[in-house]
Amino acid sequence: xxxxxxxxLMALLFKKKRxxxxxxxxxxxxxxxxxxxxxxxxxxxxxDVGVSTEVPHETRRVVKREGVNIDLTKNLSQDNTASNPKTxxxxxxxxxxxxxxxGLATKIDFRDxxxxxxxxxxAKRRAKEATEGVIEAIKWLxxxxxxxxxxxSTEDPYTQTNVIIIGNMEARGxxxxxxxxxxxxxxxxxxxxxxxxxxHQVVPISALKGDNIEALYGEMAKAFR
Amino acid sequence: MQxxxxxxxxxxxxxxxxxxxxxxxxxGVKSGNIVVLEGGLTSEEQMKLIELTMIEVSEDFPGxxxxxxxxxxxxxxxxxxxxxxxxxxxxxxxxxxxxxDLISAIISST
Numbered sequence: 001x002x003x004x005x006x007x008x009l010m011a012l013l014f015k016k017k018r019x020x021x022x023x024x025x026x027x028x029x030x031x032x033x034x035x036x037x038x039x040x041x042x043x044x045x046x047x048d049v050g051v052s053t054e055v056p057h058e059t060r061r062v063v064k065r066e067g068v069n070i071d072l073t074k075n076l077s078q079d080n081t082a083s084n085p086k087t088x089x090x091x092x093x094x095x096x097x098x099x100x101x102x103g104l105a106t107k108i109d110f111r112d113x114x115x116x117x118x119x120x121x122x123a124k125r126r127a128k129e130a131t132e133g134v135i136e137a138i139k140w141l142x143x144x145x146x147x148x149x150x151x152x153s154t155e156d157p158y159t160q161t162n163v164i165i166i167g168n169m170e171a172r173g174x175x176x177x178x179x180x181x182x183x184x185x186x187x188x189x190x191x192x193x194x195x196x197x198x199x200h201q202v203v204p205i206s207a208l209k210g211d212n213i214e215a216l217y218g219e220m221a222k223a224f225r
Numbered sequence: 226m227q228x229x230x231x232x233x234x235x236x237x238x239x240x241x242x243x244x245x246x247x248x249x250x251x252x253g254v255k256s257g258n259i260v261v262l263e264g265g266l267t268s269e270e271q272m273k274l275i276e277l278t279m280i281e282v283s284e285d286f287p288g289x290x291x292x293x294x295x296x297x298x299x300x301x302x303x304x305x306x307x308x309x310x311x312x313x314x315x316x317x318x319x320x321x322x323x324x325x326d327l328i329s330a331i332i333s334s335t
Contacts, residue, residue, distance in 0.1 A: 106275055107288030107315035124284070131279040138276050158323055160291045164275070167268025167296065171305070 018067070018095040019224050022140060025150035026161050027056035027103030030181040034150060034207035035065070035100035041213075042068050049100050055116045056103065057130035062140050063100045070094040070217050092221035101140060102133030104161050141168065146175045146224040148216075153180040153188040153204065157196045166197060175223045180204045183211055226334035228259060228317060235264035247274050254289055254312050255281065259332060265293050265307035274312070290318040292328045 023031045035049040043065070050059050072092045110127035114120060147169050151157045157180075169176045178197060180190035183204045190204035201223065203216045231253055238246060246262075247270060253260045266274065271291065278289050293310035311318075311328060322329040 104275065105288070106278060106291055108279070108282055109287035109315070110284065111287075127282070131282045134279045135276055138272060141272075160271070160293065160320070160323070161275075163293075163295060164268050164271045167305070168272050171267075171269055 018097060019145040020064075020097045020099055020143060021146045021148060021220070021224055022099040022101055022144040023148045023150060024101055024137065024165055025103060026152070026159065027105055028054070029103065029150040029152045030207045031103065031150050032059050032100055034148070034179065034181070034205075035063070035098050037207050037210065037213065038068060038070075038098055039065055042070055049098065055113070057105075057108070057113075057126065057133065059100060059102045060126070060129040060133035062102065062133075062136050065098045065100070068096050068098050070096065070221055072214070072217055072221060092218060094221040094225060096220075096224065099140060099144065101137035102130065104134055104137055104165065105130075106161065108134070141172070141174075144174060146220075147177075148220070149176055149178045150181050150207075151178060151193055153182050153190045153193055154185050157193040162197075166200065176200055177216070177219050177223055178202045179207075179216055181207050184209045228257065228332055228334060230259045230261065232261045233263060238262055238264050243270055243273070246270065247277055250274065250312050251277055251281065251289075254314055255286055257314055257317065259311065259313040259318060262310045262312070265296070265310035267305070267307055268296070271310070286314070288315040289313065290315045290320060290330075292320045292323055292330065294328070295325060 023035055025031050032050040033052045036052070039047050039049050049063050049065050052058065070093065108127050108130045110123040113123035113126050118126065147165070149162070149165055151162060166176060178193060178200050180193045180202055182188050183190055184206040190202065194202045201219055203212065203219055205212045205216050241249060246266065250260050250262070251274065274291070282288050289312055291310065291312045294308040296305040296307045311330065313332065317332060317334065319331045320328065321331055
């Protein structure tokens with residue numbers, strides 16, 4: 001509780017010019033794909049935050065990209081969705097640092113990486129780096145002003161990891177937006193995520209295709225200001 | 226192979242500090258036991274447990290499987306009341322279904 005009150009007090013007294021937004025979630029939820037899309041849209045189309053692959057724990061270090069200015073008054077032609085006139089009228093702007101984090105997990109077994117064709121030595125090294133990445137992601141929670149929690153909408157969202165992240169953010173008084181990712185896939189069900197976490201804002205998106213991404217930017221501009 | 230299940234009372238839990246609780250749970254799980262905590266761990270304690278687990282992951286200990294009932298809000302929504310947490314070795318326990326008031330898990334030694 002002390003954390004919540006001190007955060008509120010600090011927010012009232014010292015409004016930050018730029019907020020640090022952490023992209024959190026389980027491995028393979030699409031966190032780096034979303035970080036890349038945000039940076040491509042608002043900073044530089046050629047600038048990648050990280051590499052996305054189908055192998056879990058591809059991101060094993062926290063990557064911070066500073067000075068991203070979300071400006072919804074500009075035409076976001078890169079996105080597939082039609083511009084939402086309501087968000088445009090609001091002239092929503094948000095200056096932020098994007099923090100792309102390694103996927104949070106309770107288990108990392110080097111044998112799982114060998115299933116992707118890695119030899120034992122490489123798989124063990126990757127597993128070691130992945131455990132360090134999880135610890136780093138958890139440590140970063142102390143320095144984050146808002147969380148974009150990414151969930152794969154083709155998977156069961158009611159995992160302990162998701163519940164723990166949300167519980168921690170609530171205890172710290174940090175705003176959370178849940179992005180129900182991968183809605184471009186046929187078996188996606190963002191509604192399942194909405195049902196599991198009814199007390200939180202859930203925005204269905206495809207970070208890969210850009211579906212509904214402008215709605216997410218609009219929610220970020222509202223929640224993280 | 227036999228698997229031991231430890232059911233820890235709320236009184237025992239409340240007699241320990243956060244760090245003592247986490248060490249107690251992790252030592253039990255690393256020994257191959259399933260640990261059921263009456264009263265459960267807070268979300269902050271669970272996050273700390275993940276952190277501690279990651280420090281101790283090895284070839285023989287790939288991590289933990291953890292499941293719990295969601296906490297309930299207490300007076301004026303200010304205090305969350307934890308309910309129950311189950312923790313086991315990831316290579317032994319697998320949660321197959323988790324709901325508001327029900328957890329189904331498979332425990333296997335293979």
